[in-house]
Amino acid sequence: MITIPIKIEEKKNNINSDNIVYIKNLPPLSIYIHIPWCVSKCPYCDFNSHSIDPNSINEIIFLESLRCDLEQSIPLIWNRSIISVFIGGGTPSILSVKAIDKILEMLRTYLKILPNAELTIEINPGTVDSSKMKGFKDSGINRFSIGIQSFDNDNLKKIGRIHDGLDALKSIASARYLLENINIDIMFSLPGQTISNFINDLKIAKSFDTKHLSIYHLTIEPNTLFSKNLPIDLPDEETSSEMEDLIESELKEIGMRRYEISAYSKDRFKSIHNLNYWTFGDYLGIGPGAHSKISFHNRIIRQKRIYNPKLWMNKAIKMNNSHVIEDICIPNEELPFEFMLNALRLKDGVSRQLFKFRTGLSIDVMKEKLNIAYKKKLLSEDNEKFIATHLGWKFLNDLQVIFIK
Structure with missing residues (x-):
């Protein structure tokens, strides 16, 4: 193994395992x-x-x-x-x-x-x-x-x-x-x-x-x-x-x-x-500053690597995961926003069932938020899909922030 002498330290968060979900089939x-x-x-x-x-x-x-x-x-x-x-x-x-x-x-x-x-x-x-x-x-x-x-x-x-x-x-x-x-x-x-x-x-x-x-x-x-x-x-x-x-x-x-x-x-x-x-699939990011979102059957985690390239190299080769500075279980209350932040970017929207498949949560958890989006005419009242209206796409940021916890 090759080592690079850098002494800067960064903190790593502990995984929060209190947010249990049930994901039957893991995403792509x-x-x-x-x-x-x-x-x-x-x-x-x-x-x-x-x-x-x-x-x-x-x-x-x-x-x-x-x-x-x-x-x-x-x-x-x-x-x-x-x-x-x-x-x-x-x-x-x-x-x-x-x-x-x-x-x-x-x-x-x-x-x-x-x-x-x-x-x-x-x-x-x-x-x-x-x-x-x-x-x-x-x-x-x-x-x-x-x-x-x-x-x-x-x-x-x-x-x-x-x-x-x-x-x-x-x-x-x-x-x-x-x-x-x-x-x-x-x-x-x-x-x-x-x-x-x-x-x-x-x-x-x-x-x-x-x-x-x-x-x-x-x-x-x-x-x-x-x-x-x-x-x-x-x-x-x-x-x-x-x-x-x-x-x-x-x-x-x-x-x-x-x-x-x-x-x-x-x-x-x-x-x-x-x-x-955009459909809330999983991704593993490697390299300095790379982000990951990875699902398990009972939780979804988020990771982030050290940004500085030299420090990341020095940490990664130690083989003790010290190059990962964030490693947390995504809280259930944040999942609706994370899902909608991505899905609503798609012009044709996504199936309503995809929310349950990808997050392991019932659509009911964001019923109140959905009603706000409907009343503002930013989200189409479609029984099959989550899809932004023409107005919603024009003001996409306003639509997405509705789903912040």
């Missing part, structure tokens, strides 16, 4: 692997990512730490099948092809990955070429998620991306040559962005005939560079709303349907991994 299980490094930290990003020179990453130490993290988690998910793997970050494509190959080999060794499992890696166009992307595919990756954000050089510069429009075009072209299942991330309401500029981004994205698009409104998150130095030329609310309205009409022309707040896809290409999140 996904794996998330967090790669914590980027070439440069984007000013809007609040993820656990750290700027680094790619040449200074010790992949041997990192991979050994991932292995130790996974091995200590095996008792929690013993003998369960894996429906999807998502390698995210940060910038996973900052790693070498050999490292990604080793990660997938490790997962196959320890876990029961289904033959048709979705295996995704996030890609930054500034960190890959066609050869590297082919290497990822040859390792077993069957879905690329490419962080384009915009095709406009000025827009990209303003939001701190390390790639330019040409890099973006080359990455998508290479990806399309290698795989059919590709997602492109696009952002709107960027500093100085105009309606016509955004339409141009959409038209370019459409021209590649990719099967999935994730389109996000730029949000100023706390503790980001943008929150400390707010751009002065952000589009106003009316312009942002017009951009959002354009998305559905533009994508409808090419058969892409909105199935989640920020996700659009063609038939058969919805994200299996993200759908598992």
Whole structure:
């Protein structure tokens, strides 16, 4: 084993086993692997990512730490099948092809990955070429998620991306040559962005005939560079709303349907991994700062890893679970909110019975909250589904917070 000399300590919570539920059939299980490094930290990003020179990453130490993290988690998910793997970050494509190959080999060794499992890696166009992307595919990756954000050089510069429009075009072209299942991330309401500029981004994205698009409104998150130095030329609310309205009409022309707040896809290409999140499935997260939600027949637990990459590596390889800083049983009274926080993001909603299957609780526990949502016309009074009304989707945060304990 390799040790890294760091002496900082973090506290770990004890599991609260007082909240007993009854879950007959455990939900599907996904794996998330967090790669914590980027070439440069984007000013809007609040993820656990750290700027680094790619040449200074010790992949041997990192991979050994991932292995130790996974091995200590095996008792929690013993003998369960894996429906999807998502390698995210940060910038996973900052790693070498050999490292990604080793990660997938490790997962196959320890876990029961289904033959048709979705295996995704996030890609930054500034960190890959066609050869590297082919290497990822040859390792077993069957879905690329490419962080384009915009095709406009000025827009990209303003939001701190390390790639330019040409890099973006080359990455998508290479990806399309290698795989059919590709997602492109696009952002709107960027500093100085105009309606016509955004339409141009959409038209370019459409021209590649990719099967999935994730389109996000730029949000100023706390503790980001943008929150400390707010751009002065952000589009106003009316312009942002017009951009959002354009998305559905533009994508409808090419058969892409909105199935989640920020996700659009063609038939058969919805994200299996993200759908598992949104339908309150289980996921094991390994790597610095990764979160997990894991069900048992009598309880549901939540875990969180240490955020600092060096400290996480130092702790994980000790094989005593000290890299896990939160390990708690989710209180029953919090389950309705956690379920609805995810499920109501889906345009078609979810079956009412899914709440019982996923939480082990009766729908009656949130009867009062449901009535509030019905009275406010935010939730459809559907006997089969939990589904937001048009108004509810427009004011989704207001609908979701109703279900806080």
